[in-house]
Amino acid sequence: MKKTRILAIFTCYNRKKLTQKSIDSLQQNDQVAFDFVVVDDGSTDGTEEMLKSLPYQIDVVKGDGGLFWNRGMHRAIQYTKEHYPAYDWYMLMNDDTMFFPGVFDRMLPALRQNEVKVGAICGESGELSYGGIKYVRGIRYRKMGPEATEVHFDTFNANCALIPQEIFGRVGIDPYYQHSIGDFDYGLQISRLGYDIRVFGEYVGECNDNTLKKTWQDETLPRMERLKLKESRKGLPFWDWFHFLKKNFGLPTAILRSVTPYVRILLGTKTRYSGK
Numbered sequence: 001m002k003k004t005r006i007l008a009i010f011t012c013y014n015r016k017k018l019t020q021k022s023i024d025s026l027q028q029n030d031q032v033a034f035d036f037v038v039v040d041d042g043s044t045d046g047t048e049e050m051l052k053s054l055p056y057q058i059d060v061v062k063g064d065g066g067l068f069w070n071r072g073m074h075r076a077i078q079y080t081k082e083h084y085p086a087y088d089w090y091m092l093m094n095d096d097t098m099f100f101p102g103v104f105d106r107m108l109p110a111l112r113q114n115e116v117k118v119g120a121i122c123g124e125s126g127e128l129s130y131g132g133i134k135y136v137r138g139i140r141y142r143k144m145g146p147e148a149t150e151v152h153f154d155t156f157n158a159n160c161a162l163i164p165q166e167i168f169g170r171v172g173i174d175p176y177y178q179h180s181i182g183d184f185d186y187g188l189q190i191s192r193l194g195y196d197i198r199v200f201g202e203y204v205g206e207c208n209d210n211t212l213k214k215t216w217q218d219e220t221l222p223r224m225e226r227l228k229l230k231e232s233r234k235g236l237p238f239w240d241w242f243h244f245l246k247k248n249f250g251l252p253t254a255i256l257r258s259v260t261p262y263v264r265i266l267l268g269t270k271t272r273y274s275g276k
Helices: 016-025 047-053 068-083 103-110 165-170 182-192 223-230 238-249 251-257 260-267
Strands: 004-012 032-040 058-062 089-093 115-118 128-130 132-137 140-144 160-164 196-199
Touching (some): 032 047, 032 103, 047 058, 068 165, 182 238
Antiparallel strands (some): 089 160
């Protein structure tokens, strides 16, 4: 039986063993086969050599170590559009996810050409770590998983998202963002074009949610250290956040909400923002 081929796209940096385990976990399907476009952002641990040695179709695009997640994914998607425009399905993924055996065989009948299918991810405890995103009030949102198959989502975490060819060709990652927020922005672009975003009815893999410890959202750290971490590339830099808010929620919201994190840090109150 001819397998459905899906082109999986991700960016990686210096986690060779984890990257290989993630790729290998995708091979446990009978009806679905995966090819890959991978941006290796200047790894020094032998990741590029490992990728080229695997017995799968993997096209490695080199980065210089300064792309981080968002700009790495931007380069990967642009490269894919130029070199691999004919796949029916493309999958955005993270290489720290271990995918469950046979899950894409079970997902295959649920795929639709006019919608994005998000694969929700759970942590070791079995609780939701990444999934569909539904905005409920202003910029406040709920992250939801397999229990919400009937929900029309606004965007998603790009740890596992299957994009049909038509949508993939019309939308790209905004390279303005340095590291995070780009997947939320990408999904919101899709929603504005009138396409649907749905979550598959079971967890597709396992990956723990990012810890807040030693990040700008760690309330145990000194305020000045939190401010410094927030403005780092892996934090939530002011202009990245302002750009996201202005683009997706309008200038008044951007003016107000772009300063809110600083107020909360200085007051020592809780801050909860999504990031890679």
